[in-house]
Amino acid sequence: MAQNITLCDEYGIIYEAMKILPDDRLKIGLLEALAELEDQECHRTRTFPKTRLHKVKGVKQAIYRADIDKTSGWRLHVQYINIKSNGTNQTEIHLKDIIEGQQHDDVIEVIKSKKNRYD
């Protein structure tokens, strides 16, 4: 089944990002992150090396975190909406927020990850 991916920015996150990202390196990082989110091959293989895309835990909506820059911690929150229509998968990725890097709190930082069985 073919998959079309549409990036949506109804909240003006790109506009906000260009105002608050402190340097050109991060702005280029933003562009690279957006490109990866639109990359059908990344979605097909479920591999996102730049953004390290992963589900935000503890929240019911399909909200994902996408790194802009690993070192600084700047990241995007995006919402994934999948629509099946006329035999085609339409995927919409809505930019929800841009977040500055901050210290992780031990309480919610994941340190162990296993498939299907805990030991």
Added chain:
Amino acid sequence: MDVLIESTKKFEDDLSKLSDKHHNQVVQIINQLAEDKEELAVLVKAKAGWPDNPKHKNHHHVSLITIGQKEPDPDNEWEQILSLYATKMDMGLTIILSIDEDPIFDQIILTFFTIVKTDEFLIAFMDISGLLLKDMRWGRKLLKDMGQQIIRENAQIS
């Protein structure tokens, strides 16, 4: 669909402090829950207050944490946002976890946050929900609007 089991440093620390017997019980609970994909599929769709629904039995004793109102309110913003669950264990302890559908990676994620004494559950739940929400713009707005005091008064586990 795979089940990804994740745990936080806090959870691992809590687990390491348990006796061997209780440690093994917790691991058994985790693995039984992870194996029961049919039940997980029901849990991720559960509305707040679901454990009160007599039509469904949950043999893992996992309850969706309802917050905001003592009577479950499906229109309540809080209850629609969080995917936090709790499971009470026989030894007076409660595990707080999240159960999340992950459609991009076609998996369900179980994230284990902490193990607390059941009578200390409310404090732990407030801490975790606050940390989860403050990382999100709309979460911070909710925290500001509703206030921690409301959470203290109304958070409950079925």
